[in-house]
Amino acid sequence: MKPIANTAVLAVLAALAALALGAALPAHSQVLKDFGSFHIGGRSVTLKDLPVTESVFTAGAAPTKVDPNGDYEVEQMYVQYLIPEPQKSKYPLLMWHGGGLTGTTWETKPDGKPGWMNYFFRAGHPVYVSDAVERGRASWARYPEIYTTQPIFRTKKEAWETFRFGPVGTYNTDAAKREIFPGLKFPVDKLDQFAKQSVPRWNSNDAATIAAYNALVQKVGDCVVLVHSQGGAFGFAAALAAPDKIKGLVVVEPSGAPLPGPLLDKLKDMPILILWGDNVDKSSWSRLQPVSANFTKYLQSKGGNVEFIELPKLGITGNSHMMMMDTNSDQVAGVIQDWMARKGLMR
């Protein structure tokens, strides 16, 4: 990629990144003011004229009739929150995961160490972690009656390539035969543990997902939104829907971005950070990165408050698409935390 930030900005960022290196928060105790969860969004549907089947619920018992006809709630989203005391950020931090994943993206890492939910909670942000529509605790609905397409399950090979653990074509069932990107910071010895976090996805639920995210922003009110990968599309959509409420937007390796055009003028005053890891040019992300780069250039040309950071240009190398799980995840979180401080998003 051609650098977008100018040299002076890069120097400042490099200095801040160096600071962040030493700023990893200790995993000490923290006062929890409140925690809990809720479901938001969705709608009631009624299914009719489906066949009644039989199912054995308890081994050895007689089959029970299962009548799928009736009323359901569908397309809701799950959100869990932890509120620290004292609160050091100005706004709650909403954390939105990527495709085929859930809120576990942000929790403990596959190597058992604390993830970004922990990091930002301990840095004083009220954290709101969601499972998007169709995933995890949000639940999912019948197809083809409610969801119009079939679910898609991610293989470890697809994870290997999409999340940039090694070059395309180098996944092997035998771990010893896999080719890993030199200096990779994702703990590939924990690939199976990471694969346990995968959930099926559909390609037909974007509208419902955006509606639930929009409802969440309206419920929480003024907030900062941190999104990853497929969540980028939802983050940009939410920002355009509520530019008054989203006070900052952090987009980690988005799968896309809105095309340049007058619609984006709404985002001119919103602090936006777009963050990319390493080895992008050696992966299918090389085709997607220019979309968010073009978004950045357009907004910058309009005086927008957007930064585009490629971690290797700060000297931070080896980060995968799952940088919140990489061994230097605290360092990368530090880059975001420093950006939030610079943008006036901390108290």
Next chain:
Amino acid sequence: MKPIANTAVLAVLAALAALALGAALPAHSQVLKDFGSFHIGGRSVTLKDLPVTESVFTAGAAPTKVDPNGDYEVEQMYVQYLIPEPQKSKYPLLMWHGGGLTGTTWETKPDGKPGWMNYFFRAGHPVYVSDAVERGRASWARYPEIYTTQPIFRTKKEAWETFRFGPVGTYNTDAAKREIFPGLKFPVDKLDQFAKQSVPRWNSNDAATIAAYNALVQKVGDCVVLVHSQGGAFGFAAALAAPDKIKGLVVVEPSGAPLPGPLLDKLKDMPILILWGDNVDKSSWSRLQPVSANFTKYLQSKGGNVEFIELPKLGITGNSHMMMMDTNSDQVAGVIQDWMARKGLMR
């Protein structure tokens, strides 16, 4: 039901329940020593010879090939933990939900008030809340290739009857036309909010579910297990598998219990509490309650440390099958908390 506990025991329980009434914990701040999550259990599988399909991942883009053949992790379980400081219980509390539900059973209630996860955390228990195999953040696997049966989705009508909000046959799509049990403590005006917590279930995953729970007990070590409904079967199975590690077992309205016989002698020294709510005789639970009653009688006849409490006999009325979400959920939790104190499970 014929009372199992004798009159003296009932008097003590009634006194303790009265104490519990005044013992609702304030929702004040608490020191959080640690929190996080992990996946446990499961296995690697490889799918072969399945057809490659095409799917459109981004609106307007060309279809992408989706090849479902490859390696997956399946049958794992998700566990989230919150560790309070100071710890006031002797052991961590493992909370296992019922059928067609997830760990959200224990979190914030559908009326937005704190649930039992909150209650027991604030009472000083390290809490470990799981999403069992196939549900929530545990994810689910392809059928019929991996799961051998079809998923089952719970209608609001089934929830209405199974969870004892009103008599069988009284659910109506129109909320104004539903017949509610007199004095019911479940907030039925939040039925839709509760229905958003429902997740599909399968009838073919019991062995994998028990294996994952057993692995969890081995990982956590000495613990107290709190189970609900279908979770009862898994709780009893885990207790029989690790009677040395499970130091107490609380079973809320189990869908079954092990049959009397010498196998149960393993459980003789384990403090066990079986808890039932109201209106059981007016529901299908009237056929299931005697199973846990017979279990209790048998163990008591062998000198076992098991109590069988029907809340109405303590003067606590109106509790549904989802008593952890009822308006008096703190009162019911207090009965459990008091039992744990009496059994020496608190520090």
